[in-house]
Amino acid sequence: MTRRRSRAAHSSAPYAEALIAHAGRNPLMFMVPGHAGTEDGLTEALADFVGERAIAMDIPQLIDGIDVGPGSPFEVAEQLAADAWAAHRSWFLANGSSQGNRLVILAVAGLGLGQHVVAQRSAHSSLSDGLILAGLDPLFLTPTVDTRLGINHGISPEALDAELTRASAAGQTVTAAQVVSPSYFGAVSDVAALAKVAHKHGVPLIVDAAWGAHFGFHEQLPESPAAQGADLVITSIHKMGGGLGQGAMIHLGDGPFTAALEPLIDRAFRLTQTTSASSLLLGSLDVARRSLVMHPELLSESIELADSMREWVRGRDEFSLVSDGFGDFPDIVGVDPLRVAIDVTATGLTGYRVRSILADTDAIFLEIATSGAVVAFFGPGKKLDIVRLQGALSRIAASAGPPRVSGGSAGAVPGPELAPGSQVAPETEPQSEAAPQTPGADSALPPLPAPGPARHSPREAYFSVTEVVPAAEAIGRVSADSLAAYPPGIPNIVPGEEITSEAVDFLQAVAASPIGYVRGSLDPRVTAFRVIAE
Numbered sequence: 001m002t003r004r005r006s007r008a009a010h011s012s013a014p015y016a017e018a019l020i021a022h023a024g025r026n027p028l029m030f031m032v033p034g035h036a037g038t039e040d041g042l043t044e045a046l047a048d049f050v051g052e053r054a055i056a057m058d059i060p061q062l063i064d065g066i067d068v069g070p071g072s073p074f075e076v077a078e079q080l081a082a083d084a085w086a087a088h089r090s091w092f093l094a095n096g097s098s099q100g101n102r103l104v105i106l107a108v109a110g111l112g113l114g115q116h117v118v119a120q121r122s123a124h125s126s127l128s129d130g131l132i133l134a135g136l137d138p139l140f141l142t143p144t145v146d147t148r149l150g151i152n153h154g155i156s157p158e159a160l161d162a163e164l165t166r167a168s169a170a171g172q173t174v175t176a177a178q179v180v181s182p183s184y185f186g187a188v189s190d191v192a193a194l195a196k197v198a199h200k201h202g203v204p205l206i207v208d209a210a211w212g213a214h215f216g217f218h219e220q221l222p223e224s225p226a227a228q229g230a231d232l233v234i235t236s237i238h239k240m241g242g243g244l245g246q247g248a249m250i251h252l253g254d255g256p257f258t259a260a261l262e263p264l265i266d267r268a269f270r271l272t273q274t275t276s277a278s279s280l281l282l283g284s285l286d287v288a289r290r291s292l293v294m295h296p297e298l299l300s301e302s303i304e305l306a307d308s309m310r311e312w313v314r315g316r317d318e319f320s321l322v323s324d325g326f327g328d329f330p331d332i333v334g335v336d337p338l339r340v341a342i343d344v345t346a347t348g349l350t351g352y353r354v355r356s357i358l359a360d361t362d363a364i365f366l367e368i369a370t371s372g373a374v375v376a377f378f379g380p381g382k383k384l385d386i387v388r389l390q391g392a393l394s395r396i397a398a399s400a401g402p403p404r405v406s407g408g409s410a411g412a413v414p415g416p417e418l419a420p421g422s423q424v425a426p427e428t429e430p431q432s433e434a435a436p437q438t439p440g441a442d443s444a445l446p447p448l449p450a451p452g453p454a455r456h457s458p459r460e461a462y463f464s465v466t467e468v469v470p471a472a473e474a475i476g477r478v479s480a481d482s483l484a485a486y487p488p489g490i491p492n493i494v495p496g497e498e499i500t501s502e503a504v505d506f507l508q509a510v511a512a513s514p515i516g517y518v519r520g521s522l523d524p525r526v527t528a529f530r531v532i533a534e
Contacts, residue, residue, distance in 0.1 A: 005083045010293035015077035016283040018066045023056035032060050032276075059279050077286040084289050085216060085235075086227035087251035088258050091269055092285050094277035097210035097248045098126035100234030104206050104250065105130030105176075106268040107232070111260060113203060114173025118163050120180050121451065122152040123208060125484040125491045125519055127178065128458055132495065136175065137457045139167055143180075144329045149322060149343065149372040150448055152490075155179050156331040157193035164201040178206040181225065182215075184368060185322060185375055186339035187332045188222045195229030195255070204231035204257040210248075213241030214338065214380045217292045218299040222334045226253045231261065237288050240338065240380060244284040291381070298381035303337045306378045309386045310340055318346050318397035322373050338378040345372040346403040347396065352513065354396055362392040446505045452498035456532065458482075461496035464532045468522060471508065474499045474529035481530045483520040485510040499529060 029036045037056050039047030047055055061067055067074035074092075082090040093099050101124055105117065119127060121140040131138055141163050144153045160177060167174050177198040181189035191207055198205040207225040209215065213235045216224030225233045233251040237243035250269075252261055292299075313319045322341035326332045344354050351369035358364040358374075367377045378384060397403070455478050456464070466480040476498060483493040485507060493503055504526070510516040511526045522528050 014073035018073035101126040102130040109134035154189035186336035188334035449502035456496035477531035
């Protein structure tokens with residue numbers, strides 16, 4: 001990645017350092033937060049919980065010398081972030097990439113280019129939230145799918161070009177295109193080519209890079225999407241960047257839409273960002289940026305550790321690497337080497353079962369599971385104990401009996417080989433169906449349901465007169481809510497879509513699993529649905 005500033009310029013964390021300096025003044029605070037920055041009195045238990053220093057640095061916004069006025073430490077911190085991720089400008093977010101997804105849809109609506117967003121169907125449910133808020137309509141584009149493992153991948157430039165061409169011929173005006181890269185399992189799309197396609201059709205490209213905060217900071221990592229021509233990039237710094245939970249950023253790329261988008265992002269940011277954003281959370285973004293730029297050697301160690309885990313998996317008959325089959329998919333041009341997704345089908349156990357055993361028996365927690373795979377994330381710069389993980393997996397495999405033939409990537413869409421130097425690494429993504437399984441059960445969940453027919457726009461459905469009906473009576477009705485199995489939070493039903501029996505069965509099975517959760521459900525077991533009144 002080419003940065004405008006020298007590496008030495010990134011050796012400071014101006015906003016975080018301003019918070020430290022403020023705490024060092026021993027300020028007397030007759031203002032919010034009510035804990036007054038001290039650990040005594042009613043705050044004693046809080047100080048025991050988070051630490052005295054955290055309380056001292058937990059200050060409100062609009063403090064001179066910290067975040068007020070041109071050239072403030074906070075403004076410089078955002079400028080350094082833009083430089084680090086090769087963007088024109090960056091914004092610090094206090095409500096995760098979910099806020100970012102909603103924010104960018106509100107912003108692109110202001111371009112006035114059209115009524116539709118061509119969007120990857122396996123996008124996070126917060127994208128649907130943004131469509132509702134902005135009053136835009138989706139033209140969902142189905143990603144390629146590994147049908148054997150039940151994993152969604154990404155969108156190829158050819159598929160995006162075809163959909164934008166079709167929409168134009170059908171008179172459906174488009175204001176933006178949206179894709180997800182990297183996927184939950186580390187599959188990387190050809191962002192540069194996707195951006196060229198979008199620009200050829202006169203629309204900006206939005207990239208949900210929530211899982212790619214570390215991209216661009218090491219030669220063995222894929223490049224930052226902003227450096228590849230993406231117009232808007234959303235990324236969760238807390239996921240793979242080293243920041244605190246909820247910490248995220250939006251990056252505005254240098255491109256044909258920069259001048260038009262910048263004021264629109266500013267306005268949408270004011271609509272969506274809290275006026276009481278946590279200084280600790282925002283400060284962690286500043287610290288994370290400095291660490292990523294200044295310590296590539298720690299990223300090297302993490303990549304080597306993940307490589308060792310991959311080689312161990314390849315040496316076992318009971319397991320295989322999901323990413324070794326990525327070359328079968330035309331949309332995948334690279335992979336994230338800090339994700340190791342393991343195909344466990346040869347054990348005869350589901351990924352849900354393996355993940356559950358690891359958590360319950362070994363206190364080892366993996367990011368996600370599908371019916372046939374589990375995924376381990378290697379936090380950048382973290383020295384994780386892979387020997388402990390390997391020992392636990394070996395025990396599970398031994399207790400499951402002789403390995404079974406798992407087969408190849410059945411259902412994979414043929415495609416080109418991975419690009420040279422793309423680092424065969426982590427794994428696949430389940431962007432549309434990953435929910436835990438009952439601890440004692442080794443049967444998979446019902447198949448991921450296909451979307452029901454769209455009968456209304458998301459906004460029309462959301463604001464319609466509604467009624468709540470039992471699940472059995474909801475089949476064939478139009479949903480007023482977005483429902484998404486967690487993880488990974490991909491909507492199985494979007495407002496305005498018809499509820500199918502397959503969707504009901506799937507969501508209820510997810511909800512019945514021990515740590516299953518359905519975002520948007522009216523009750524924990526998904527026994528009722530909110531539908532448009534007839």
